[in-house]
Amino acid sequence: MGVYPVVLSQAKFVHRxxxxxxxxxxxLQFGDGIYEVIRIYRGNYYLLTEHVERLFRSAKAIKLELPYTKTELTELLNGLIKRNQMTEDGKVYLQATRGSAPRDHVFPENLTANVYAYISKQARPLNQLEHGVCTITERDIRWEKCYIKSLNLLPNILAKQTAKEKECYEAILHKDGLVTECSSSNVYLVKDGHIYTHPVTENILHGCVRMAVERFSEKLNIPFIEEAFTLEDIKSADELFLTSSTSEVLPIVKVDGAPVADGKPGPISKKLQAAYEQDASIQTETVKQ
Incomplete structure (x- = not known):
């Protein structure tokens, strides 16, 4: 994927x-920082407000003082798109760390956070959206504050790599058989027309697309139940799907080699993906007016 040359760093636009x-x-030395990945469609952000809000929640959780207000950061991110003359589908990677100082576990005093963001191209997963994806299950060995979108991703990386080595798209994580989320996405089970997903606690990341799916479900009169399901429940699921900023609403058709229901994308995940596409289109049109 190509990377656009202009980077936002410390409120300046510089060449990457x-x-x-x-x-x-x-x-770099402690993983003492946070990040966001924000989707871009045809040169416009999708769910930008939700991502900025979450960045500030993560910053508060790790006692990191960001050098910008939410409004200032939003304006800078919009400027990044303009500086790069971005008109395609892509994403922004946005990162904030506690800053640069001699290595010490204790927070250095009077330290200014390092903040930077850059744009790269990101194609939509059209083939996977049409046919669905395969997943594996892995034990969730992450820390107890997964609601913070921190730089400490080694357990996630290992789970995702294991999935790739088994020719699968994602790893569904569980604690003693109770499903939490995936290595880089939220996960949902459909049974008898109801959507089930892990409640918003410190054990999962409250995904921005997850928020949108809850909103879509309400509009479509599909019950959205924040109740964790188990690995055993997956065996009798009518549908399974995952969501993230780069995956959208993606059907899961196979888990650990076993098909989910008939092994094809189900009607509810298709309805939610259609709602996602409509919502993204509406938002981009609004920005352009």
Missing amino acids: DSLKYPFEERG
């Missing part, structure tokens, strides 16, 4: 090749 931080950087 000139971006440098000291080697004693707390994000």
Whole structure:
């Protein structure tokens, strides 16, 4: 995927090749930071407000003082798209760390956060949306504050890599058989016309697309139940799907080699994906007016 050359760093727009931080950087040495991945459709952000709000929630959770207000950061991100003359589908990676200082576990005093963001192209997963994807299950070995979108992703990376090695798209994580989420997405089970998903607690990331799916479900009169399901429940599920900013509303058709229901994308996941596409289209049109 191509990367656009202009990067937002410390409220300045610079060429990506000139971006440098000291080697004693707390994000690099401690994972002491947070991030967001924001979807772009045809050069316009989707769910930007939700992502900015979540970044600030994560910052508060790790006692990180961001150098911008929500409004200022939003304006800077919009400026990043304009500077790059972005008109395609893509994404923005946005990261904030506690800053650069001599290595010490304790927070350094009077330290300014390092903040940067860059744009890259991101094609939509059209083939997977049409046919669905295969997944595996893995034990959830992450820490107890997964609601923070932190840089500490090693358990997620290992789960995702295991899925790839088994020629699967994602890894469904569970604690003693109780499903939490996936390595980089939220996951949902459909049974008898009802959607089930893990409640919003500190054990999962409250996904921005998850928020949108809950909104879509209400409009479509589909019961959205925040109740965790089990690995055993998957065996009798009518449908299974996952959501994220890059995956959209993606049907799961196979888990650990076994088909979900008839092994084809189900009607509810299709309805939600249609609602997602309509919502994204409406928002981009609104921005352009």
